[in-house]
Amino acid sequence: MGGDHAPGSVVAGAAQVLKKYPNTRxxxxxxxxxxxxxxxxxxxxxxxxxxRHTDKFIRDDEKPSAALRSGKDSSMxxxxxxxxxxxxxxxxxxGNTGALMAMAKIILRPLPGIHRPAIASVFPGIKGETIMLDxxxxxxxxxxxxxxxxxxxxxxxxxxxxxxxxxxxxLNVGSEETKGPDHVRGAAALLAKxxxxxxxxxxxxxxxxxxxxxxxxxxxxxxxxxxxxAAEGVGKMTGHFFKEALRSDPLSLLGGALAFMALxxxxxxxDPRVYNGGVFLGLNGICVKSHGGSDALGFASALTLAVxxxxxxxxxxxxxxxSHLMSQETFLAEGAYGK
Amino acid sequence: MGGDHAPGSVVAGAAQVLKKYPNTRxxxxxxxxxxxxxxxxxxxxxxxxxxRHTDKFIRDDEKPSAALRSGKDSSMxxxxxxxxxxxxxxxxxxGNTGALMAMAKIILRPLPGIHRPAIASVFPGIKGETIMLDxxxxxxxxxxxxxxxxxxxxxxxxxxxxxxxxxxxxLNVGSEETKGPDHVRGAAALLAKxxxxxxxxxxxxxxxxxxxxxxxxxxxxxxxxxxxxAAEGVGKMTGHFFKEALRSDPLSLLGGALAFMALxxxxxxxDPRVYNGGVFLGLNGICVKSHGGSDALGFASALTLAVxxxxxxxxxxxxxxxSHLMSQETFLAEGAYGK
Numbered sequence: 232m233g234g235d236h237a238p239g240s241v242v243a244g245a246a247q248v249l250k251k252y253p254n255t256r257x258x259x260x261x262x263x264x265x266x267x268x269x270x271x272x273x274x275x276x277x278x279x280x281x282x283r284h285t286d287k288f289i290r291d292d293e294k295p296s297a298a299l300r301s302g303k304d305s306s307m308x309x310x311x312x313x314x315x316x317x318x319x320x321x322x323x324x325x326g327n328t329g330a331l332m333a334m335a336k337i338i339l340r341p342l343p344g345i346h347r348p349a350i351a352s353v354f355p356g357i358k359g360e361t362i363m364l365d366x367x368x369x370x371x372x373x374x375x376x377x378x379x380x381x382x383x384x385x386x387x388x389x390x391x392x393x394x395x396x397x398x399x400x401x402l403n404v405g406s407e408e409t410k411g412p413d414h415v416r417g418a419a420a421l422l423a424k425x426x427x428x429x430x431x432x433x434x435x436x437x438x439x440x441x442x443x444x445x446x447x448x449x450x451x452x453x454x455x456x457x458x459x460x461a462a463e464g465v466g467k468m469t470g471h472f473f474k475e476a477l478r479s480d481p482l483s484l485l486g487g488a489l490a491f492m493a494l495x496x497x498x499x500x501x502d503p504r505v506y507n508g509g510v511f512l513g514l515n516g517i518c519v520k521s522h523g524g525s526d527a528l529g530f531a532s533a534l535t536l537a538v539x540x541x542x543x544x545x546x547x548x549x550x551x552x553x554s555h556l557m558s559q560e561t562f563l564a565e566g567a568y569g570k
Numbered sequence: 571m572g573g574d575h576a577p578g579s580v581v582a583g584a585a586q587v588l589k590k591y592p593n594t595r596x597x598x599x600x601x602x603x604x605x606x607x608x609x610x611x612x613x614x615x616x617x618x619x620x621x622r623h624t625d626k627f628i629r630d631d632e633k634p635s636a637a638l639r640s641g642k643d644s645s646m647x648x649x650x651x652x653x654x655x656x657x658x659x660x661x662x663x664x665g666n667t668g669a670l671m672a673m674a675k676i677i678l679r680p681l682p683g684i685h686r687p688a689i690a691s692v693f694p695g696i697k698g699e700t701i702m703l704d705x706x707x708x709x710x711x712x713x714x715x716x717x718x719x720x721x722x723x724x725x726x727x728x729x730x731x732x733x734x735x736x737x738x739x740x741l742n743v744g745s746e747e748t749k750g751p752d753h754v755r756g757a758a759a760l761l762a763k764x765x766x767x768x769x770x771x772x773x774x775x776x777x778x779x780x781x782x783x784x785x786x787x788x789x790x791x792x793x794x795x796x797x798x799x800a801a802e803g804v805g806k807m808t809g810h811f812f813k814e815a816l817r818s819d820p821l822s823l824l825g826g827a828l829a830f831m832a833l834x835x836x837x838x839x840x841d842p843r844v845y846n847g848g849v850f851l852g853l854n855g856i857c858v859k860s861h862g863g864s865d866a867l868g869f870a871s872a873l874t875l876a877v878x879x880x881x882x883x884x885x886x887x888x889x890x891x892x893s894h895l896m897s898q899e900t901f902l903a904e905g906a907y908g909k
Contacts, residue, residue: 436799
């Protein structure tokens with residue numbers, strides 16, 4: 232029930248994913264009276280789905296604390312509980328991000344050793360896609376949190392990009408060792424020493440995110456959220472000025488029409504709907520947040536991320552890697568963990 | 571002598587600015603044997619300029635500390651000293667940013683009361699231009715530093731945008747009062763109380779920078795540098811994919827050719843050369859950094875920012891406003907200043 236176009240975009244998105252992954256089964260939580268009529272238009276999906284009726288749902292403007300208190304029997308809570316009970320392998324929601332993270336933390340619990348679950352997302356880049364985390368779940372983190380994010384992100388990169396040893400960069404304001412805040416320099420010192428399921432690349436800067444030179448960019452939720460939104464803002468401004476320029480004379484309009492196929496190819500490369508999905512990492516269960524404004528294609532992208540993680544056995548892999556990280560003396564010796 | 575295309579781009583840029591501001595006079599510091607032949611091609615500029623010969627210059631990869639130690643008689647140092655001596659009203663350089671800031675801090679000195687000068691720049695936006703600072707001079711700042719940045723930026727917005735009461739937003743990860751790191755929330759509390767030469771708008775998020783909804787965006791150098799570079803990266807990626815798409819079939823190439831004028835108008839709107847110039851604010855003198863890779867148009871943009879500040883009497887205005895800020899009990903009572 233979450234998102235501007237739910238439940239229509241949710242059901243239509245699931246139908247797209249079922250074509251690609253025909254073995255997927257869906258539990259759809261929400262108002263049966265609204266879901267059923269839409270579902271009946273997608274016969275294959277209908278027979279691959281169960282609808283769990285509830286007329287309660289979390290509003291987009293509800294505070295996480297309020298959602299926790301009064302969200303019992305809401306579609307969001309029931310969907311997360313289905314993962315906790317083992318009825319579902321993953322939960323995908325287009326609803327309130329803060330409420331989803333708060334509920335997922337309470338119900339699914341962080342993995343052993345993880346104090347701060349993070350939000351990751353996939354970014355397009357010139358040389359290939361990059362995964363970045365944290366995008367805003369944790370404003371303040373320490374060096375140890377960042378090293379755990381590196382592990383969470385590297386195992387996710389294996390599932391999503393199919394790379395064996397993902398390269399991991401730390402987002403900073405320069406590439407020299409002496410630059411940046413303490414928690415970033417501390418994480419760099421640790422990543423150079425510990426064993427983790429990736430290859431430490433060194434510091435990367437803001438413009439490296441869209442170069443695609445590393446598989447994973449690790450940062451705190453403060454810089455990560457600001458970078459993500461600044462990037463979105465430039466995308467929107469570029470689109471605005473481009474349309475405005477094309478519309479301002481007839482020859483350009485004709486040119487734009489002739490270049491229609493190229494513009495479509497271009498759009499596909501940077502389509503925010505294709506890069507839709509904030510993946511919550513560090514929880515004992517798979518939880519993906521689809522953008523609230525997304526349509527069927529956007530919701531399908533978010534569902535696809537969840538399916539990839541399930542197929543790759545993300546939770547078991549990452550639990551093992553975090554446990555391995557926590558057992559290393561170089562990591563524990565830093566002493567700051569758990570403070 | 572600083573930048574990839576110096577001294578050619580510097581001289582040609584000055585020639586452009588002289589046409590717009592015919593009363594400007596130029597002191598050109600560098601290798602006379604290289605500067606004179608180029609200058610002789612611009613007759614009007616030649617008679618409006620003096621060349622101060624030196625064969626020493628600061629390399630782009632030189633550390634600020636090394637530049638301070640051994641940069642005596644370098645073109646950069648001599649140019650800054652000309653401002654300190656009152657021979658020039660402003661200095662513009664395309665050279666090493668770190669060295670320029672370090673030397674400017676030593677030679678021009680911060681304004682009374684300012685502990686941390688900042689780097690500001692102008693960004694294009696849908697509703698108009700936005701000035702953002704700090705872009706990387708200070709990774710760690712406190713609430714009082716951010717409030718001073720608000721004053722520095724607001725007075726600059728008056729010079730550059732010609733607005734009487736500039737609106738100032740604080741960059742954060744959300745618009746709710748309870749969100750964000752301590753220094754940002756602390757600055758918000760102060761800005762709501764103190765008298766300063768602008769209007770406090772509240773928190774803004776990363777995507778608000780390019781919306782152009784405020785005249786000034788205030789942030790620390792960590793988030794500011796990452797946002798700036800993330801935005802640059804998206805611009806480069808968009809350009810890359812767009813050209814690639816247009817080139818991939820003949821019809822699109824033709825379409826692109828027909829839309830040539832529109833594409834030119836579009837480019838002008840977001841041209842990084844037009845938005846070229848990191849303005850150092852908080853010093854007792856005007857110092858503008860042009861992008862190292864910029865051409866004549868880029869250097870002219872940086873020079874224009876300096877001319878606007880001189881014409882508006884930036885230094886006298888901002889010194890008075892900082893002094894007024896420091897005299898306010900609400901500001902001093904916070905107790906954190908000077909710690």
